[in-house]
Amino acid sequence: MRIEILCTGDEVLTGKIVNSNFSYISQKLEDFGLTVVWGTTVGDDREKLLEAFRLAAGRADAVIVNGGLGPTVDDLSQEMAARAAGVELVLSEEWLEKMESYFQRRSRIMPPNNRKQAMLPSTAEILDNPVGTACGFALDIGGARFFFTPGVPRELRRMLEEQIIPRLLARSGIQAVIHLKRFHSYGIGESRADTLLAGIEELVPDGAMKLGFRAHYPQLETKITIRGTDMDDVLRKLEPVTAEVRARLGNFIVSEDDRTLEGEVLGGLVAAGGTLALAETFTGGQVAARFSPQPGAERVFVRGVAARSVAGVAAAVGLAGEPDGVEIARALAAASGASHAMAVLVDLDEGSDRIDLGGTIRIAIVAGDRVETREARVLGGREWVRLGATEMGLDCLRRFLLGLPVAERIDFEKV
Amino acid sequence: MRIEILCTGDEVLTGKIVNSNFSYISQKLEDFGLTVVWGTTVGDDREKLLEAFRLAAGRADAVIVNGGLGPTVDDLSQEMAARAAGVELVLSEEWLEKMESYFQRRSRIMPPNNRKQAMLPSTAEILDNPVGTACGFALDIGGARFFFTPGVPRELRRMLEEQIIPRLLARSGIQAVIHLKRFHSYGIGESRADTLLAGIEELVPDGAMKLGFRAHYPQLETKITIRGTDMDDVLRKLEPVTAEVRARLGNFIVSEDDRTLEGEVLGGLVAAGGTLALAETFTGGQVAARFSPQPGAERVFVRGVAARSVAGVAAAVGLAGEPDGVEIARALAAASGASHAMAVLVDLDEGSDRIDLGGTIRIAIVAGDRVETREARVLGGREWVRLGATEMGLDCLRRFLLGLPVAERIDFEKV
Structure with a gap:
């Protein structure tokens, strides 16, 4: 089956946003053995959209169109789909009701221009969008089946996985x-x-x-x-x-698979009947922000402390001066009552941000009498060091909980 | 002038890499008043490349082709450019010498397959690449001028700015x-x-x-x-x-423009000569993680505290029981020495995550004698409430610092 992806929108065409939807769709299809053979990008322009639909209809069996389903005047996908298919636009009572209840559940009145999102080509098959007001749909143009999807990434993702891939697999006829x-x-x-x-x-x-x-x-x-x-x-x-x-x-x-590093840490703590407290410098709350949003983390995450300096973190856990990570983790565990405490402390190099700016990461984990530490130097600029320190902290905690060596050398650290 | 961007390569087509070259080229051209009207992406496939060249030649005045100039067998741009233009591939002595000296300067021997990079269509005008071995070139195919560029971003950037944009501006004659x-x-x-x-x-x-x-x-x-x-x-x-x-x-x-909400908050604090401490429940460090990575925030961000419950945050600032947001912010300011302290406290509804799961957000900001509070109820599921609470906290702080009303109703809250 020949699949084309057709991305629409001035933001994408003019490069104001990087087209990550294209790579997401293409990769997701590859994962299911479906191959994309052509990609097209055009702006919010009636003539260009029509021409792009016509070309895609002539060379592909299935076309995934992304964007242009919103409520504003520059959202043209339904109108041009109807014109390309040679059918009328009609009001979908089904989708209108869905949108009205969507706004009602949020105690909002549906603005009048949202009604436009329920205008669909008469031959369209609705593709449900459980997380937004843009109505996905499929219809035939020439010899190809077109699938129209919203530009909002989380809406696109749900629709692609739940609605479009099953239809493409069924059409492809592959039994494998x-x-x-x-x-x-x-x-x-x-x-x-x-x-x-x-x-x-x-x-x-x-x-x-x-x-x-x-x-x-x-x-x-x-x-x-x-x-x-x-x-x-x-x-x-x-x-x-x-x-x-x-x-x-x-x-x-x-x-x-769908499991995550922070999920494994949470799982390890739950299995151990433990609770967690975190202290950070430079990462500024990012270790806590990775761990704490997980469902169930609210029963485990007792306290997070972030400050601009070791002295600042120390003060927040009731210590004076510049204690080391183990002392900070111990004081944090005692003050918060958490069974497990970790300190992630970063010394960033002086000077302006640059590709060889580095940082020294010092990690200390304490649980009762058990203490583990890890030190590593990472280069690559401020953001690189920050991302690396957050990841290393969580990975050390995973290793600690699983009984694996905490201080195993990685490729990204400088010897 | 109608400009098309034609991106080639299996890695881009299959989504293995996000096509940031496309948005870079398009945005750079926009900056110079040059408008891209069509984008095409195809893989390393002779037939598809020829078809893409033919279509672009028919609808554009200028075409920027990206990728396919490397030394390996799947780099097909020169071969297909020659075929589309109906000319021969010939060895460019000029580029061969350039490559040999490129390797010599690095004390390396040129591998034999690099010779392929000096094979150019006979009508090609060379576009210099001072930072790599891929030879850029321009030639006419049909009525359009084609510009062939390397896929390596830093090589593309130099060539686009120094070689291609001046040629496009000269051809366009537009002053806009x-x-x-x-x-x-x-x-x-x-x-x-x-x-x-x-x-x-x-x-x-x-x-x-x-x-x-x-x-x-x-x-x-x-x-x-x-x-x-x-x-x-x-x-x-x-x-x-x-x-x-x-x-x-x-x-x-x-x-x-390029300014951000968190940047305005930082600017407001710097202007006031202030420092900041944050206390959070449920957002779990995300308010701090949005604010603290900014260059210069390290001089302002004194302390962040996150916990699973109001009692947990209270304990972390030395209070007992379930104090309100103002009491927490006051205690946090006193304990940390920050001039400004904000508490962002969220009561999340009970039950599993669902689209109408909501939360009540309570924000308190304290700076000396000045106190402001804000309360709002937001629906839309765990992540929606979390994102909303983080944004509302930062926005209240911005309003507080600018002297704007902190408690102004927004569309996303339930009355």
Whole structure:
């Protein structure tokens, strides 16, 4: 099946926003064995939209259109879809009611211009949007099936996964089952992971396995796609691969699939019947902000303290002077009553931000009599050091809770 | 002049990398009054490249092709450019010498496959690349001038600015300047902003102004694009529009252009010679994490405290029981020595996450004898409440520092 992605909107065309929706859609489809062969970007312009719809209809079997479903005058997708398909725009009572109840639940009156979002081409099949007022829809233009999606990322994501991918898989006629297994690691770069996993495809016969990576500092995602006749076949093929990836990437794997590093830390604390307190400098609350939003964290996260300096954090836990991380963590645990306390303290280099600006990260974790510390130097500018310190803090806590070595050297630190 | 950007490469098409080159090129051209009207993305595929070149040659006056100039077998740009133009590929002695000296200066031997980078269509005009081995070039295909650029961002940037933009400006002959003015607001939805600003385009004659919005909850961006003969003309046209937008959106505008809400708060504190301490429940450090990373915040941000409950925050500032926000802010200011202290306390509804789950946000700000409070109820699920509380806290602080009403009703709250 030939799939085209058609992104609309002046913001995207003029580069005011980076088009991350395109890469999200394309990658998500790849994960399901669906391949995008063409990408088009046009602005909020009737003539260009019509031309783009016509071209896509002529060369693709399925077209995913992103953007242009909002309530304002520059949102043209429904109008141009109707014109390209040669049908009328009609009011969808179904969607109008949905929108009205959406506003009602929020105790707001629906502004009159939102009514425009319920005007759909007469042949449109509604694609539900449970998290917004933009109505997704599908219809035929020429020989291709067009799927219209909202530009708001969280609305697009829900619609793509729940509404569009199942329809594309059904249309593609592929009987095969495709499964994506993901490993999230922290501490190894893409090229080292590639080397460590060399030849792993040979564990699965007939080229039914594909290995890929996606680096988003500080984490690396390793993606294994397995194709099989049914889910049993897939799981049978996947088993030795999973075991081998775990063995080769070892302690650097922080989580798998939809699980997260912070989720593993929360899970470890819950399993231990523990509670957590955090002290930070420079990261300024980011370690706490990663951990605390998780459902269930409210029963575990007792206290977070952030300050601009070690002396500031010390004062906040009732100490004077410049104590070390272990002393701070101990005082924090005592003051807050938490079973586990961690201090993440960063000494940032002096001077203006630059690519080789570095920081020294000092981590201390205390739980009763057990104490672990970690020190590392990271280069790469202010934001790089901040992201690295937040990740390293959470990873050290994960290792502490799982009984793994806390001070294992990573690729991103300077010896 | 009609300009098209044509991005090539499997990594971009499959979404493995986000296509930030596209937005870079497009935005840079806009800055010079050059408008991109079409974007195309195809993979490393001969047939698709040829088709994309043919289509672009038919609808554009100038085409910027990005990627495919490397030394490996999947780099196809020169070969397909020659085929599309109907000319031969010939070895450029000039570029070969440049590459050899490039390697020599780095004390390396040029690998044999780099020779491929000096094979150019016979009609090509070389576009210099002072920072890499990929040879940029320009040539005519059909009625359009094609500019071939490297995929490596820093090589692309140099070539675009030094080689391509001057050529495009010379060809365009247009004297027009385009300017983008942005307003960031918090508290009004896109539909209401659209209504509030109805008819504002009429302030500028001849359709030289365009109004657009970009919603990214909790903020809304209002964008005014003005076209003029030169920068003086643009600024003259912009002045009444800016005054009118400020008057109509009023206190809801939190910042303009590249400035941010947290930046305005920092600026306000610096202007007042003040320092800041923060106490949070439920947002769990996110207010601090928004404020503290800013350059210069380290001189202002004295202490942040987060806990799962009011009692937990109270304990962290030395109070017992369940004090109110003002008492907490007062105790925090006293304990930390900060001139300004804010408490952001959230009572989240019971039960599992759902779209109509809500929270009651209580904000208290204290600075010496001055005290302001704000209470609001927001619905929309855990994340929505969390984002809303973080934004409302920062916005109340901005209003407090600017002497604006702190308790002004917003669209996102339930009455």
